[in-house]
Amino acid sequence: MLGNFSYHNATKLYFGDDSLRFLNDELPKYGKTVQLIYGGGSVKKNGIYDAVINILNANGKTVVEDAGVMPNPTADKLREGVKLARDNKVDLLLAVGGGSCCDYAKAVSVSVNCDEDPWDKYFLRFEEPDCEIIPVGCVLTMAGTGSEMNAGSVITNHDQHLKIGHVFGDEVMPKFSILNPRFTLTLPKRQMVSGIYDIFNHICEQYFSGEDDNTSDYLAEGLMKSLIHSSLIAVADPQNYEARSNIMWTATWALNTLIAMGKETDWMVHMIGQAVGAITDATHGMTLAAVSLPYYRSIMRCGLKKFVRFAKEVWQVCPDGKTDEEVAAEGLAAMEQWMRTIGVAMNLRELGVTEDMLEAIADATILLDGGYKQLTREDVVTILKESL
Amino acid sequence: MLGNFSYHNATKLYFGDDSLRFLNDELPKYGKTVQLIYGGGSVKKNGIYDAVINILNANGKTVVEDAGVMPNPTADKLREGVKLARDNKVDLLLAVGGGSCCDYAKAVSVSVNCDEDPWDKYFLRFEEPDCEIIPVGCVLTMAGTGSEMNAGSVITNHDQHLKIGHVFGDEVMPKFSILNPRFTLTLPKRQMVSGIYDIFNHICEQYFSGEDDNTSDYLAEGLMKSLIHSSLIAVADPQNYEARSNIMWTATWALNTLIAMGKETDWMVHMIGQAVGAITDATHGMTLAAVSLPYYRSIMRCGLKKFVRFAKEVWQVCPDGKTDEEVAAEGLAAMEQWMRTIGVAMNLRELGVTEDMLEAIADATILLDGGYKQLTREDVVTILKESL
Numbered sequence: 214m215l216g217n218f219s220y221h222n223a224t225k226l227y228f229g230d231d232s233l234r235f236l237n238d239e240l241p242k243y244g245k246t247v248q249l250i251y252g253g254g255s256v257k258k259n260g261i262y263d264a265v266i267n268i269l270n271a272n273g274k275t276v277v278e279d280a281g282v283m284p285n286p287t288a289d290k291l292r293e294g295v296k297l298a299r300d301n302k303v304d305l306l307l308a309v310g311g312g313s314c315c316d317y318a319k320a321v322s323v324s325v326n327c328d329e330d331p332w333d334k335y336f337l338r339f340e341e342p343d344c345e346i347i348p349v350g351c352v353l354t355m356a357g358t359g360s361e362m363n364a365g366s367v368i369t370n371h372d373q374h375l376k377i378g379h380v381f382g383d384e385v386m387p388k389f390s391i392l393n394p395r396f397t398l399t400l401p402k403r404q405m406v407s408g409i410y411d412i413f414n415h416i417c418e419q420y421f422s423g424e425d426d427n428t429s430d431y432l433a434e435g436l437m438k439s440l441i442h443s444s445l446i447a448v449a450d451p452q453n454y455e456a457r458s459n460i461m462w463t464a465t466w467a468l469n470t471l472i473a474m475g476k477e478t479d480w481m482v483h484m485i486g487q488a489v490g491a492i493t494d495a496t497h498g499m500t501l502a503a504v505s506l507p508y509y510r511s512i513m514r515c516g517l518k519k520f521v522r523f524a525k526e527v528w529q530v531c532p533d534g535k536t537d538e539e540v541a542a543e544g545l546a547a548m549e550q551w552m553r554t555i556g557v558a559m560n561l562r563e564l565g566v567t568e569d570m571l572e573a574i575a576d577a578t579i580l581l582d583g584g585y586k587q588l589t590r591e592d593v594v595t596i597l598k599e600s601l
Numbered sequence: 602m603l604g605n606f607s608y609h610n611a612t613k614l615y616f617g618d619d620s621l622r623f624l625n626d627e628l629p630k631y632g633k634t635v636q637l638i639y640g641g642g643s644v645k646k647n648g649i650y651d652a653v654i655n656i657l658n659a660n661g662k663t664v665v666e667d668a669g670v671m672p673n674p675t676a677d678k679l680r681e682g683v684k685l686a687r688d689n690k691v692d693l694l695l696a697v698g699g700g701s702c703c704d705y706a707k708a709v710s711v712s713v714n715c716d717e718d719p720w721d722k723y724f725l726r727f728e729e730p731d732c733e734i735i736p737v738g739c740v741l742t743m744a745g746t747g748s749e750m751n752a753g754s755v756i757t758n759h760d761q762h763l764k765i766g767h768v769f770g771d772e773v774m775p776k777f778s779i780l781n782p783r784f785t786l787t788l789p790k791r792q793m794v795s796g797i798y799d800i801f802n803h804i805c806e807q808y809f810s811g812e813d814d815n816t817s818d819y820l821a822e823g824l825m826k827s828l829i830h831s832s833l834i835a836v837a838d839p840q841n842y843e844a845r846s847n848i849m850w851t852a853t854w855a856l857n858t859l860i861a862m863g864k865e866t867d868w869m870v871h872m873i874g875q876a877v878g879a880i881t882d883a884t885h886g887m888t889l890a891a892v893s894l895p896y897y898r899s900i901m902r903c904g905l906k907k908f909v910r911f912a913k914e915v916w917q918v919c920p921d922g923k924t925d926e927e928v929a930a931e932g933l934a935a936m937e938q939w940m941r942t943i944g945v946a947m948n949l950r951e952l953g954v955t956e957d958m959l960e961a962i963a964d965a966t967i968l969l970d971g972g973y974k975q976l977t978r979e980d981v982v983t984i985l986k987e988s989l
Contacts, residue, residue: 215782215846217617222610228863229605394603425843428827428850435823439816455813458603462816462863475616475850 215427215475222469224362225389228462230454232393233264239350239389240272244304248277248297250318251309252284256354259399265309265352277301282310285369285376285490285497286317288332294321295331298347308351308387311408312358312497315351316366319385322347336368336377342385351390356397356461357408357498359415359468361390369491374577376491378483392465394458402451403556407498409444409460410557413437414482414501415467421509422477422583424518433472434526439463441527441551448555479584482508485593488577495564502557503564506549507599511592513541516585520544561600571597603815603863610857612750613777616850618842620781621652627738627777628660632692636665636685638706639697640672644742647787653697653740665689670698673757673764673878673885674705676720682709683719686735696739696775699796700746700885703739704754707773710735724756724765730773739778744785744849745796745886747803747856749778757879762965764879766871780853782846790839791944795886797832797848798945801825802870802889803856809897809907810865810971821860822914827851829915829939836943867972870896873981876965883952890945891952894937895987899980901929904973908932949988959985 227235240247247269256262269276279294298306298321308318324331326344334340351361360366364385367378397405420433440463446456466472485508486500493500513520521537524530524544532540558564566574575593586592615623628635635657644650657664667682686694686709696706712719714732722728739749748754752773755766785793808821828851834844854860873896874888881888901908909925912918912932920928946952954962963981974980 214843215616215850217619219613219615219623221613225607225609227607228603231605235607426827426830426847427843428824428831428847428854431823431827431830432820432854433823435819435821436816439814439819442814442819443816455602455815458863459814459816462603466816466820466859471854475846 228392248303250279288370295324298325311355312360315360319366349387354396356464357411362469376487410502411498412464422479499558504600512586616780636691676758683712686713699743700748703748707754737775742784744852745799750857764875798890799886800852810867865971887946892988900974
């Protein structure tokens with residue numbers, strides 16, 4: 214049954230190869246001081262930084278530089294960004310980068326006017342903001358996290374060996390996001406592939422729960438099929454704009470709440486993957502890829518009906534003369550073949566994980582419900598061993 | 602290729618069998634005077650009117666009654682509604698009903714502060730509002746038009762034999778809509794079926810254009826498959842909440858701009874169907890059903906690749922040993938079989954159309970481009986004859 218829910222997603226999106234110019238339409242809506250958030254400097258090499266600065270200057274904005282947001286933004290960096298925003302009384306947080314920059318900008322936005330430590334309040338205690346939120350805008354340069362149209366933020370605390378995501382209320386969503394697929398063309402292939410798997414896993418986490426044939430599941434299948442189609446083109450020809458544009462659009466809808474409406478979701482692959490990231494600092498999408506198949510194979514029999522549907526609808530497995538278990542297993546085998554073809558990490562060793570780290574990763578794994586099987590810590594250790 | 606676009610849909614949705622109570626959360630955001638818009642009185646029989654009035658009273662609102670919105674709301678009714686809103690200085694237009702009430706509320710909303718005649722300005726000249734817009738909220742009692750989450754409005758002028766839709770800018774979308782699938786359970790079966798076909802046709806009009814395998818087409822297929830699945834359950838068991846809830850949710854996403862993003866669309870079935878409606882006042886979904894198959898069969902060869910895809914993906918037609926034309930024709934035959942099963946109008950005679958009306962219907966048909974074939978007036982006459 215499609216359960217009860219509310220849906221509200223007011224982020225305005227500008228999509229396409231000339232979409233950056235719409236920043237001129239958005240900037241006049243906000244005050245004079247803009248905190249410009251970006252990562253390690255690739256936006257300076259590929260010209261996106263200059264293009265954004267030119268538009269900010271043309272609109273008479275005072276720019277506060279906030280560079281060096283790392284792939285897994287840290288609690289320490291978050292505290293620095295909050296101080297910067299406070300000291301300069303910024304009016305808009307403009308993230309120029311991938312999901313890390315967008316996530317970080319949202320974490321800053323809810324913390325500037327908050328007296329408590331943001332890591333403790335939002336990521337350890339999962340509280341909601343009770344202060345004024347600074348508006349966020351995004352210029353996206355990488356497809357994957359969906360952070361450009363959701364209220365999620367993932368922050369890492371290396372001291373505590375924790376990487377934790379908080380999905381805030383709708384009011385924390387970016388006010389606008391600019392999605393130019395051409396900006397993603399300069400990404401290294403491995404990062405593109407990591408993003409593709411992140412998208413696929415977002416869909417899986419929302420799809421593999423519940424037993425009903427509801428609209429959300431049909432939409433999820435459409436997104437998966439679109440992604441598989443475009444990913445194979447993009448891996449063979451990374452400069453293919455058509456494929457990259459469809460991947461970018463799929464990423465947004467894979468995690469902007471739509472396909473989770475009215476159903477349960479299962480975020481255990483993210484929980485395990487984030488624990489791997491907390492210990493190793495490995496690339497997010499690759500951590501998900503490395504643990505996905507052992508996880509899904511371990512729960513397959515508990516959600517057999519959905520895994521059979523996945524095999525038939527997403528991978529065109531012919532069920533004739535096969536048991537449900539065989540059909541479901543063939544679906545996961547087809548998924549494995551696709552993962553190998555696009556070139557994701559197929560095990561944890563590729564990410565630098567060794568056997569002696571597994572207990573610490575299991576300790577850092579948050580056990581959620583919602584999936585076909587409630588995992589124990591021992592289950593997590595077993596899945597990690599099979600992922601090595 | 603996924604073309605350039607902007608996407609912004611800020612309507613807040615409350616979905617589920619207890620969703621009406623969220624009207625209490627929305628009403629305090631608006632001023633004291635509410636224009637309560639509804640149709641012919643079914644909402645009084647089924648108790649929805651009383652439930653809404655109780656909430657309005659509990660929130661201290663002054664209610665301005667605006668009853669009698671007809672299935673095809675007229676320009677004359679629109680002018681009455683505008684006068685009512687002006688005379689009472691209303692702060693919120695609350696539509697309680699199906700798409701007709703929502704469409705009408707939006708037309709009133711852009712006309713209250715406009716000096717010109719709304720029919721001339723918005724429906725004959727397709728101008729945009731240049732005045733303050735009165736906010737609209739919806740309590741939906743019928744699934745079909747998607748009007749609860751879009752900026753469209755269709756108004757009929759019987760004197761001029763015209764039924765014209767205008768899709769306004771994002772700012773005309775309802776501020777909130779309450780979707781309670783249980784409210785749809787009291788609908789006569791023929792109206793439910795008409796709504797189902799309206800939904801299906803909305804998806805078709807956006808799907809059957811362009812040659813690309815883009816994300817929008819995959820999402821459209823997901824919605825079609827969900828609708829076909831749920832419609833067969835609902836026709837056999839109209840009180841099935843699960844099926845009705847999925848139909849309601851599919852209706853919203855079938856026409857809230859998402860599946861049209863980045864691609865061309867073809868609204869010719871609506872253009873012909875609306876002309877039939879202008880002459881006969883027949884039920885909207887049934888007019889679409891009566892002309893769909895002759896239209897699609899007439900353009901099938903011009904968009905063969907998409908019709909083959911439709912046959913394989915939506916209707917599971919096996920292509921082995923068949924020509925593309927045979928596969929495409931089998932897809933449309935499967936669609937015809939489904940239409941007969943759910944019980945839509947299969948020809949125009951069922952709707953009271955006679956041969957002598959066809960020229961007038963063709964005269965009232967607006968010829969749009971965007972489809973696989975640019976129709977001439979003669980093509981429309983041919984399609985109408987085949988639809989008789």
